Amino acid sequence: xxxxxxxxxxxxxxxxxxxxxxxxxxxxxxxxxxxxxxxxxxxxxxxxxxxxxxxxxxxxxxxxxxxxxxxxxxxxxxxxxxxxxxxxxxxxxxxxxxxxxxxxxxxxxxxxxxxxxxxxxxxxxxxxxxxxxxxxxxxxxxxxxxxxxxxxxxxxxxxxxxxxxxxxxxxxxxxxxxxxxxxxxxxxxxxxxxxxxxxxxxxxxxxxxxxxxxxxxxxxxxxxxx
Ligand code: CA
Numbered sequence: 289x290x291x292x293x294x295x296x297x298x299x300x301x302x303x304x305x306x307x308x309x310x311x312x313x314x315x316x317x318x319x320x321x322x323x324x325x326x327x328x329x330x331x332x333x334x335x336x337x338x339x340x341x342x343x344x345x346x347x348x349x350x351x352x353x354x355x356x357x358x359x360x361x362x363x364x365x366x367x368x369x370x371x372x373x374x375x376x377x378x379x380x381x382x383x384x385x386x387x388x389x390x391x392x393x394x395x396x397x398x399x400x401x402x403x404x405x406x407x408x409x410x411x412x413x414x415x416x417x418x419x420x421x422x423x424x425x426x427x428x429x430x431x432x433x434x435x436x437x438x439x440x441x442x443x444x445x446x447x448x449x450x451x452x453x454x455x456x457x458x459x460x461x462x463x464x465x466x467x468x469x470x471x472x473x474x475x476x477x478x479x480x481x482x483x484x485x486x487x488x489x490x491x492x493x494x495x496x497x498x499x500x501x502x503x504x505x506x507x508x509x510x511x512x513x514x
Contacts (some may be wrong), residue, residue: 290315292407293335297327297353298342298369307340310396311403324348328356336364338406340399341386343370354384365406369394405457405511412454420511421496425453434495444469445488452488452499452509461506 294316298304308318319334321327324345331339331353339357343350354366365387370377373391381389388402412418415427424433427450432439441449451468452460462481469484470476485507489499498510 289404289407292316292337293319294403295319295321295327295330295334295336295339297321297324297340297345297350299323299344299346300342306396307399310400314400314404316403322346324350324352327353331357331362331364332360337410338403339364339366340403341366341368343368343372351381351384354381354386358385365410367399367402367406369399408456408511409454409458412450412456418453420453420456420509423492423495423497425450439491439495441488441491444484445491448484449488449492449509452507456509456511459502459506459508464506 289311292315294311296304296307296311296318298307298320299322304320304322308320311318319330319336321330322345324347327341327345327350330336339353341350341353350368350370354368357364357366366385367388367390368381368386369390369392370381371392378389387406390399390402408418408420412425412427417427418425422434423439425446426432430443430446432441432446432449447469448465451465455464462478465481465484466472466476466478485499485501492499500508500510502508
């Protein structure tokens, strides 16, 4: 979280203050907005690594801010805070470009954990070093380490691990892996993917990194705090 630039858009002053304080303790630089208009002006003029967005704002709906980000072509990850629950609501927000969703009232610790997970995914996507427990991935150097010790992986194993880390805490299907690692090559069997995953699990689990199998769906790399 160190030096992550975070924009907090929330009009509930008590929640905004509590969240700002905790996120600053985590090392984030926090900018705050109270209205949709302020938020739109800020995202238009400054760069952020992550945005926390309340939907119920005094001058409108937080969805306007999501739409504005899309118009600007910004792919900043957005965590939406909403009092409204339900599958349609979630799907609608994800379609609008939200990255994650927390139902209010939410504990500050849960919001912090989601922000950490989003920042971790963003770092992995943008080729920056990612830490998962005792495992460190350095995509630019194409290296992995456990504590400070280099971890020997094949190029394919490392690519798969980076692919999973960029989607940490989310389910990655075998099709996603086939498309992402093998370019959708039809000659690669699902069995080959399963073997690749089990080799990676054997390497990372001793370092305390859990690579979970969700039967019939796929896999996910569990970071433990989201
Ligand atoms: Ca509100």
